[in-house]
Amino acid sequence: MNNAADTQRPRIAWWSPWPPSYSGVAEYSRMLVAHLRRLAEVRVFVEDALAPRVVEAFGEVPILPGSAFQAEQQRSPFDVAVFHLGNQAGHAYMADALFSAPCRRVGVFHDGSLYHLYEGISRYRLIREIAAEEGWSAAWRAWKRLRQPGSDSYHHPLLRRAAGACDQIIVHSQHLAGRVRAAAPDRPIAVLPFGCETWLDDGGLLQRQARRIIGLPQDALIFGVFGHITAAKRVERVIEAFVQADLPGAWLYVVGEVTGLAPPSLRRWAGDPVLCARHRIRFDARRRPAYLSWATAMHAVDAGVSLRFPTTGESSAVVSELLGMGKPCIVSDIGALAELPDDCTIKVPVDDQEIAALQAALRSLTTQPDRLAEMSRAARAYAQEHTWEAAAQAYLQVIRDVSPATSHVTNTCDKIRDN
Amino acid sequence: MPESHSQPTAVDTAPGPVADLRRIQARLLAGDAGAAQDLERLIRLSNFEASAREVAQLSLLREHRFASAWPVLGRLIAAFRSAVAGVAARWLVRAVIEQQTAFNRATASALDEALALNRHLLARIEQLEQRVAELQREQRR
Secondary structure (H helix, E strand, O other): OOOOOOOOOOEEEEEOOOOOOOOHHHHHHHHHHHHHOOOOEEEEEEOHHHHHHOOOOOOOOOEEEHHHHHHHHHHOOOOEEEEEEOOOHHHHHHHHHHHHOOOEEEEEEOOOOOHHHHHHHOHHHHHHHHHHHHOHHHHHHHHHHOOOOOOOOOOOOOOHHHHHOOOEEEEOOHHHHHHHHHHOOOOOEEEOOOOEOOOOOOOOHHHHHHHHHHOOOOOOEEEEEEOOEOHHHOHHHHHHHHHHHOOOOEEEEEEOOEOOOOOHHHHHHHOOHHHHHHOOEEEEOOOOOOHHHHHHHHHHOOEEEEOOOOOOOOOOHHHHHHHHOOOOEEEEOOHHHHHOOOOOEEEEOOOOOHHHHHHHHHHHHHHOHHHHHHHHHHHHHHHHHOEHHHHHHHHHHHHHHOOOOOOOEEOHHHHHHHO | OOOOOOOOOHHHHOOOHHHHHHHHHHHHHOOOOOHHHHHHHHHHHHHHHHHHHHHHHHOOOOOOOOOOOOOOOHHHHHHHHHHHHHHHOHHHHHHHHHHHHHHHHHHHHHHHHHHHHHHHHHHHHHHHHHHHHHHHHHHHO
8 A cells, every 4th residue: 555645656546526527616626637647646536427518627547436545556556545625515525535535534525515516416315414413403504494595505604524535625715724723623624725727817818709709899998707697696796887987898607507406687688689689798698518618708708706795715817817828806895705815806895895896896897907907917827836846736735744643723825935 | 129038837738729829829929920820720739629618518308397486385386287298298398308319419510520630730730830941941041
């Protein structure tokens, strides 16, 4: 068996959704493994039913069904199993392995709740987990709320047992570190910021082509909103502020599936292209666009808007991608988003001042091209400091260091940079 | 002003949409007139692939499984609903599901064929474009 502390190339079981799964974590994993594969021996484990359809991105990284884990473990034991845990049913397949893998376990908590992960196994399992963590009265209340629309995940984080099963925990923000630490105070936690893909400043060449293909005006200043549209993304607030701000020459481009969790007012906007055109708003509500057209749409905009409330502490892959492209972002002043630097993001509160603050942010970026350019440079600088390569190095450091140490929070990225 | 090119990273050299987009960007920076068209081509093809994949995933219809969120009595309620549906509609629904699934599979298969043909034709067009460029260079000499 390999020893992670001594081995230069640890053998890692990487449990994560993988493209073409339509998931931010799947793209996150692909970007990270692209760099990690040089530093470690990685085997990716995906949901059995999806294994035949996954994209084999790198020849030396086999993509295997989760059910093959035990055989692989017996063939050659893993040093570490890394579990990418998210608040989605797509992560449900890894729950049992998380509690039973016969090697060191690293849990990467992408969200501050695992409610939908357990619901993805079965409603019975969800209720059982709530009972185990919060007691049977909480489970009874949760059972009754299951029949009502909307998500109850904000009330039941269900982090304690999963965090307790890990020898090491990785999160992307201090905010989420605090939430996980509250659930499992004795587990070591490392804060590894999200990686960014860095793009060349091509003077707007790619942006012009992207706008031509999509059919967006070349001379406009375009704000982009990206991702599944749910109530928590507050896109209707963005539209309200954009319409009230009445900024001639500015467009709002909304890309993402309008889900059943989106508020009715937003669905009305999405279903009325004439009204949208009158206010220079464009919806692109394709259900599952290919990543290439998704990235091209991001290149087409000048700045992003990514709001969130309530939040379970999740990081935004969209914001990281936009910053890497040199697009400053307007974000909610809450959770992980609040930790982004002020020189490349504008923070807006989630209270009753939200619309006014949004309007001011939209107006300042539209009317102050120098500020936009300055923030764009700062966004690129941020991305240069948070590359996927740096994230992979930080992962490797954590994997090598993994041990049942006393609870503490370290910023391994900073440690590596300092060295 | 555009910045100078940085060294390619591991992701640049790995196949995938990011690498595709980077190559297009590099060609745009180099003044390659065909890069814009190739970008559009790649986007259309990748959207086609994504749609074909989704059709394949959704092609198999399944019978509805009745459930109830009521504790204890839930299973009884679901069993009662299943029994009523079994008497009233199961055979009709199964026949319709079979017909629709057969149609969906045929559609998914046709899309796969169309996708393969598109890939082949695009590769052929690329070869021919390269050949035309070579001939133009030779003619200029």
